[in-house]
Amino acid sequence: MLVVLGMFVLLVLPSVIGIVHDRRIDRQIREAQEARKEAANSAAATTRSAQKSSSRSTVPSTATWYADGRRSKKLVNS
Structure with missing residues (x-):
């Protein structure tokens, strides 16, 4: 019976060592x-605290809207 138990331990030991090793590596990866x-x-x-907010509006000016309209008309007419 001791021989059978010894053989069982010899067969299971590499698997147990591998499982412990994998868990240690998983823990190190998780911590990293x-x-x-x-x-x-x-x-x-x-970075957020270093950025300054602007009090100006982000809405484009009338000139920008006009220029965008002119560009689109040129593309349609071409």
């Missing part, structure tokens, strides 16, 4: 991804 996300979030927050 979380660290990368935190770094990206802090960089984005820094």
Whole structure:
């Protein structure tokens, strides 16, 4: 019975070592991804706080609307 148990341990041991190794690698990858996300979030927050908002309207001027209309007419007439 001890021989059978010893053979069972010898057959199962490589699989158990592989599973433990894979879980350790998965944990390291997960930690690295979380660290990368935190770094990206802090960089984005820094960029957002450094940007200044404009008080000007983002609506195009009348000249821009006129020029766009003229361009489209040229394309249709050509």
